[in-house]
Amino acid sequence: MTSPKICYVGVDLGGTSVRALAADSEHKILAVKKARTLRSGGPSRLIHRIAGLVEKTLQEAGVSRANVRAVSVGAPGPIDRVRGVIEEAPNLGWKRVPLRAELRQLLRVPVFVENDVNVGLMGEHALGAGRGSKNVVGIFVGTGIGGALIFDDELYEGSRGGAGEVGHTVLAVNGPLCGCGHRGCAEALASRTAMERDVRAAIKSGRKSNVLKIMNKKNKERMTSSIIVAALKKNDPVMREVMSRAQYYLGVLAANVVNLLDPECVVFGGGIAERMKDDFVGPIRETAYQYLLRRSDPKGVKIVPGQLGDNAGALGAIVLARRRLGV
């Protein structure tokens, strides 16, 4: 038998899947397990499933519960961090769910809960693309555009925990309508949802494109990142054009944030960045460098895709737990 190893479990709770990751105190990954996110049966059923997934992950890692220092969850939506309550997560159909208390009761270990975008950036900052940078901005492009900020090596959450809403900074007054009710937000210009809207509009207006066919073939109703990647691989002209436009806006967004906050590093995360890496971020970086103030060397700022892929959130949740525990 091996000697007992101290272990942390990070959980990334997303709208379609839950991912649990066990790591040791050097953040070495011991095991990763995934399950589908259940929406039927209410919060309690999903929380039981999360607890079960944590157990399976520990089994696979060969770690007993006694050696688990903490379970730490990155979850969507605004969160009451002190009490570990998910205020509202439309993705999960949750409202004021006391995730921390319920998981603690099931697992009987310390549980931490933090916003998924925040833990994603914490992971990249501690272990990935942002390593060695004191001030880092994370921009996560998915169905929406989320963001997170690290100043002086610490997560910055603002005065009411609402900081990082980079997706709702206006880049084009009078631009397209955003889900938030305003016009011209970054999210309305460059999220996956905005790209899908633009692709559908182009096809409706008579442009030739295979995107809808690819969606049909893959049995998808939405233009997911895998659809985007497949269409770009086939050089679909509409997809290429829409992607270029989104990249341009994301470049302006990155420049705005760098001009305001002067970080060492901007990390792009989310499904598209994970799949396309520098094919996605390269053109964004080019536009951003053009828009940066010339004052200091603009190329001194790294603008890069994340390095941790699917594990960023779960690893970041572990980083967070260790900070909170002071170990």
Add this chain to the structure above:
Amino acid sequence: MTSPKICYVGVDLGGTSVRALAADSEHKILAVKKARTLRSGGPSRLIHRIAGLVEKTLQEAGVSRANVRAVSVGAPGPIDRVRGVIEEAPNLGWKRVPLRAELRQLLRVPVFVENDVNVGLMGEHALGAGRGSKNVVGIFVGTGIGGALIFDDELYEGSRGGAGEVGHTVLAVNGPLCGCGHRGCAEALASRTAMERDVRAAIKSGRKSNVLKIMNKKNKERMTSSIIVAALKKNDPVMREVMSRAQYYLGVLAANVVNLLDPECVVFGGGIAERMKDDFVGPIRETAYQYLLRRSDPKGVKIVPGQLGDNAGALGAIVLARRRLGV
């Protein structure tokens, strides 16, 4: 004779005038003196004038040099804080001027030098409109638009000292050309320079306006804040329209910054804000509140004019000096 009082001198070094202010350890103002900014004769002549102004201010305050703990200067442009060198100040025609060393030699007291916008916000944070707020954003509207950031009660200057360039965040891709070479920056939409451009264009296109007449009468070549105030008092229709548009963009800018940084307070400073107070900031606040995410109570954020007026920079420089001295 009164007992010797410990005293600090703050200096606000601007493109048109220099202001020196002596205050005691409770920031009670003991004396304020002003002089014109000399451009002829090079940096050395102006630095001698600053030293002379400090002496006169101390005389008026009835404080001997031995009781001066520090002289602290807010100066334009990027600054090498460690060495107290003004990197570049086009306003003064300065390039790499070792202001700290030269003033220290003349005055033989500790000298500190910091960017003028940063000290302006430090003043408002410690003693004015931002009092009691941990996270504060300053937006200073003048010929350009400058900004400064305070997080967790400390000035945030970014990784290369370049943070706060709120004036060069793009609000309207493809908008008017900015001095920085890009299009649609806040500065190109809502600075005093942008307003003057718009007023002149409206007049050129045949609109009726008294702005140019008022400028002639006051013997001004530029549309200064006093001209703007005079034109608004006379209900000049072009001036009102141009001001409303600038206020709208400043409202969007404030909302962008609040959505990203979630501060307790946004302070508007600069000549127009000082003169017009809430007549300037009121409409900005209204637009900003409309653009804030509904998630938390948007009215929880204060969006207000500065309270220290012309003294913000000099008082803030004193606050900075005391922080640096640890007193």
